[in-house]
Amino acid sequence: MKRPEVVRDYGGISAVDRRAERRAKLLAAGRRLWGESGPGEVTVRGVCAEAGLIPRYFYEQFPNRDALIFAVSDDVRDQLLEALVTAGVGDPGTLADKLRSALTAFLDRIAADPHIHRIATSDLSGVPGLTEHRAHILDMIADLIVAQAPAVLGAETPAPAQLRRGALFLVGGVNQIIESWLDNPVETTTELATISADLCETVVRSIIERPQDHTHH
Template sequence: MLVQAGFRLFGADGEAALTVRAVCREAELHTRYFYESFADTGALLAAVYDQQAAALGDVLAGALATAGLGPESRVRAGIRSVLRFISDDPRRGRVLFADTVSTRRREAETALLESLIASSGARSPSLSMRVAATMFTGAMTELARQWADGRLGDDLDAVVDSAVELSLALQSTRR
């Protein structure tokens, strides 16, 4: 209940809204319960981030599991699912891209990078493969951030089409 209250408050009004009293009022709990679960609001925000990152991971995994085997369908499914996740509830983007969770976000980006490399099936990934995965991870993070901030317009299909086209063009230059 505290994590959901933290999500609602932070997602709506940012870090300034995330006080112990406000969270407890939102969750309809005594402050004692807050301090039994979290050391401070930073720890609560970390839990809120972890919850949203896990939900995004589940959505992404589901999209990739149902995508075709070809690179275009997998890239399209992945990009669309990430951007749709943020579009469906803009509070998610506020949480996932908050400066106060930058360490956690960096860990999540590193995990994504490692999973991209692992999914290639290469036993010993080349430097080129590691660089490409690093660039894709960074580009996807910034694409999602720009989408969340509304800087790419509101046409999800157009953004996905452009991102897929560019991603596939970069992949083809590596061959």
């Protein structure tokens, strides 16, 4: 019969908290290495050295280095989405005001952390599946737009199919604008957010004013 694992506290810190702390250290180390030198420099040995942990603790959290890279990518994604949603929902103004606030917060977060900038612009071809995984963030943002639209647009909210298509169009377009800006950040974050918000509002208004789609048989 297998003996149950004994989980002890050390120095008042539980085993669960210790594992969480080690995971946070590994994620931070992976983020620094990726942000300073690119994903190719994120290795098990390098991350462990950076985090001050032995490999056993790495494999306690991640099956391989690719899993850590995915986790770092998700961590950055969640921070950016939190900034986007908090600012957009928190602004009590018009649709344009909410869009400007959300996009400014999103861009400010990228601009303030050079690691995020590098992680957001890295060539991901060396990590199988990561390009497709990152692209999923666009679907997540589109889902957020669809979920938040009724609270902002009220009775003007388009039909679900139109709203979803419009959200995908907005997200894809703004993503291209941001990617171009990351390569050559001429405008300030506020200027770019205003440009993007104005374009988004134009698209939204055109969808609202357009007659409902009809399916022809």
